[in-house]
Amino acid sequence: MSNLRQVLKAVGYAFGVVWRTHKSYLFVTVTIRILLGLIPLSMVWMTKELINQVVRMVQTGEGFSAVLTLLSFQMVVILFGYALSLWTEVNDQKMDNLIGLSIKKNLLEKVNRLPFLTFEDPVFYDRFQRSVESREQLTNMVKQALSFGTDLITITSLVGYLMGIHWGLTVILIIGTLPVLMIDMRFGGMRYQLMRYLTPFTRKEQYLSYLLSLRDHLKEVRLFQLGDYLIREWSRIFRLDADKKLDLIKKQSRWNMAGRTFLTLTYAASGILVVFLIRSGQVLVGDLVAVLQSIQNVQDKLTSSTRTISMFYEGSFYVRDIEQFLNQKERTTQETSLVSVDRIREIEIEGLTFRYPNQKEPAIQDIHLDIYPGKKIAIIGENGSGKTTLIKCLSGLYELDSPMIRVNGLPLSSVDLASYHRRVAVLFQDYIRYNLTAKENIGFGRVESMNRLDEIEAAAAKTDIDRYLNQLPEGYESLLGRYFNKGNELSGGQWQKVALSRAWFRDSDVVILDEPTSALDPRSEIDIVEQLFRSAKDKAVIFITHRLGASSLADEILVMRSGKVVERGGHDELLSAGGEYSRLYRTQARWYLQKEESIG
Ligand SMILES: Nc1ncnc2c1ncn2[C@@H]1O[C@H](COP(=O)(O)OP(=O)(O)OP(=O)(O)O)[C@@H](O)[C@H]1O
Numbered sequence: 001m002s003n004l005r006q007v008l009k010a011v012g013y014a015f016g017v018v019w020r021t022h023k024s025y026l027f028v029t030v031t032i033r034i035l036l037g038l039i040p041l042s043m044v045w046m047t048k049e050l051i052n053q054v055v056r057m058v059q060t061g062e063g064f065s066a067v068l069t070l071l072s073f074q075m076v077v078i079l080f081g082y083a084l085s086l087w088t089e090v091n092d093q094k095m096d097n098l099i100g101l102s103i104k105k106n107l108l109e110k111v112n113r114l115p116f117l118t119f120e121d122p123v124f125y126d127r128f129q130r131s132v133e134s135r136e137q138l139t140n141m142v143k144q145a146l147s148f149g150t151d152l153i154t155i156t157s158l159v160g161y162l163m164g165i166h167w168g169l170t171v172i173l174i175i176g177t178l179p180v181l182m183i184d185m186r187f188g189g190m191r192y193q194l195m196r197y198l199t200p201f202t203r204k205e206q207y208l209s210y211l212l213s214l215r216d217h218l219k220e221v222r223l224f225q226l227g228d229y230l231i232r233e234w235s236r237i238f239r240l241d242a243d244k245k246l247d248l249i250k251k252q253s254r255w256n257m258a259g260r261t262f263l264t265l266t267y268a269a270s271g272i273l274v275v276f277l278i279r280s281g282q283v284l285v286g287d288l289v290a291v292l293q294s295i296q297n298v299q300d301k302l303t304s305s306t307r308t309i310s311m312f313y314e315g316s317f318y319v320r321d322i323e324q325f326l327n328q329k330e331r332t333t334q335e336t337s338l339v340s341v342d343r344i345r346e347i348e349i350e351g352l353t354f355r356y357p358n359q360k361e362p363a364i365q366d367i368h369l370d371i372y373p374g375k376k377i378a379i380i381g382e383n384g385s386g387k388t389t390l391i392k393c394l395s396g397l398y399e400l401d402s403p404m405i406r407v408n409g410l411p412l413s414s415v416d417l418a419s420y421h422r423r424v425a426v427l428f429q430d431y432i433r434y435n436l437t438a439k440e441n442i443g444f445g446r447v448e449s450m451n452r453l454d455e456i457e458a459a460a461a462k463t464d465i466d467r468y469l470n471q472l473p474e475g476y477e478s479l480l481g482r483y484f485n486k487g488n489e490l491s492g493g494q495w496q497k498v499a500l501s502r503a504w505f506r507d508s509d510v511v512i513l514d515e516p517t518s519a520l521d522p523r524s525e526i527d528i529v530e531q532l533f534r535s536a537k538d539k540a541v542i543f544i545t546h547r548l549g550a551s552s553l554a555d556e557i558l559v560m561r562s563g564k565v566v567e568r569g570g571h572d573e574l575l576s577a578g579g580e581y582s583r584l585y586r587t588q589a590r591w592y593l594q595k596e597e598s599i600g
Pocket of ligand 1: 356357363381383386
């Protein structure tokens with residue numbers, strides 16, 4: 001009973017999607033299917049009339065024109081049915097497009113509204129993959145439901161005809177079909193469970209084939225000669241996936257064979273019953289052909305309907321996946337109580353502690369920091385000490401329950417994040433190298449002002465990348481990267497300058513940069529950091545760096561270790577304190593001096 005509820009709910013959901021996307025499609029397609037459903041009965045009736053008419057003609061020598069008329073009718077009905085089937089195909093394709101667009105768009109919009117923390121959990125990616133795959137199931141479900149409706153009309157009309165001949169024929173039909181239905185339902189559920197089990201493997205298989213085929217990955221794969229290893233690993237997973245599916249199909253085939261055998265036996269039983277009816281003179285020869293044709297027709301439709309029901313059952317699990325995905329908790333951006341910020345005057349971080357999902361230890365602990373326009377802050381520390389986590393929290397990527405971050409005196413959780421993000425420019429270590437035009441690469445910093453080429457050029461000039469961009473074949477309209485034809489590849493440092501210009505182009509109060517100069521040559525680094533500080537006089541700048549030459553220009557330096565701030569202060573103050581910062585600074589300075597001496 002609960003299975004039936006689950007199936008009905010899923011079918012209702014699938015139809016709801018079509019109804020919302022295209023009502024007129026449903027009307028057209030339902031009408032066609034009703035007509036298609038009635039065609040088999042009319043064919044059976046015409047066959048019966050034709051045979052009886054031929055028998056009469058042979059007996060009396062008259063009625064040839066009636067035979068011809070019946071034949072012509074049959075021809076018209078056959079052609080009409082064919083035209084309707086073609087029309088259905090076109091309509092089904094339209095529906096595929098509409099549902100595909102609607103579901104994928106809903107999923108992507110949902111992804112866009114999910115809290116960033118959701119993406120830290122691998123289970124999310126499994127669920128997303130299943131939901132995307134469910135799209136096809138949903139389309140199939142609607143198509144199958146409509147064919148099911150057509151089949152039901154055919155079955156009801158033919159069963160009505162058979163009932164008129166003898167009720168026993170219907171009973172035999174039902175007995176023959178039940179086992180087939182049960183087998184199909186059982187395997188529908190098993191197919192879904194298998195797909196669920198295989199999702200992480202399918203994702204790994206896709207990941208390995210990306211490693212083997214994407215240019216950025218391929219460099220390392222080739223040079224470390226990882227090709228054979230990765231292909232072996234990919235084949236292992238592919239085989240595991242394929243073997244499991246094959247096992248299920250083999251098992252299902254055995255059961256289907258048994259079900260089919262039983263069904264064929266019931267067909268023979270129906271035939272015997274009809275022969276008895278002819279012998280007792282209850283039906284004519286024409287009826288015999290029509291009855292056998294009807295039984296075969298109904299059995300075919302019933303077996304395809306059981307497959308449809310099993311597919312509904314399987315599809316209902318997918319619908320549940322989509323529903324669960326779409327019901328995930330979203331970012332709190334829609335609440336009307338959120339306060340919009342036009343300008344960031346101050347950010348206070350007080351006792352900020354943050355733990356990633358499923359992790360025992362917090363990644364950062366008890367951080368205190370005051371940020372205001374004009375202040376330049378450098379964050380340094382060993383790998384994994386929590387620097388990036390701190391700026392992710394500061395950027396509002398993670399929703400924090402307690403008011404550990406306050407913006408203009410308000411907890412970040414009560415600030416409209418979209419308005420906050422408008423006033424913050426962030427550049428992460430793993431920034432995006434958009435394989436789009438140079439104009440877009442920089443313009444994305446303030447997408448609403450993307451047509452202000454003079455400002456884009458000014459942002460490019462700040463990092464000195466304008467000279468390079470200007471000499472490209474189509475200037476700022478040139479494609480960057482080699483992903484598309486006619487793209488222009490940049491060096492690592494040039495990409496970083498483009499990304500920095502993007503951050504520059506953003507009209508922000510706070511600039512947050514995670515190792516913004518890691519790929520730059522020392523000369524460019526000094527120029528850019530000095531330029532940044534000069535032109536961002538009225539902005540707060542927070543930057544992470546491993547190069548202590550750059551940090552020496554900051555007003556306040558935070559030294560992090562194991563998620564905590566272990567030292568803080570100005571460059572001179574920290575140098576004279578003789579702690580971690582001074583040790584690191586002197587080590588780096590000595591290294592450069594030694595290099596200089598050895599060159600000298
Ligand atoms: N998504 C995540 N899920 C779980 N743990 C994470 C995640 N991201 C980072 N961590 C852990 O949090 C800690 C701090 O990482 P974080 O990236 O903030 O360090 P970092 O100081 O920026 O390092 P680096 O200098 O190498 O960039 C590390 O121990 C890391 O393993």
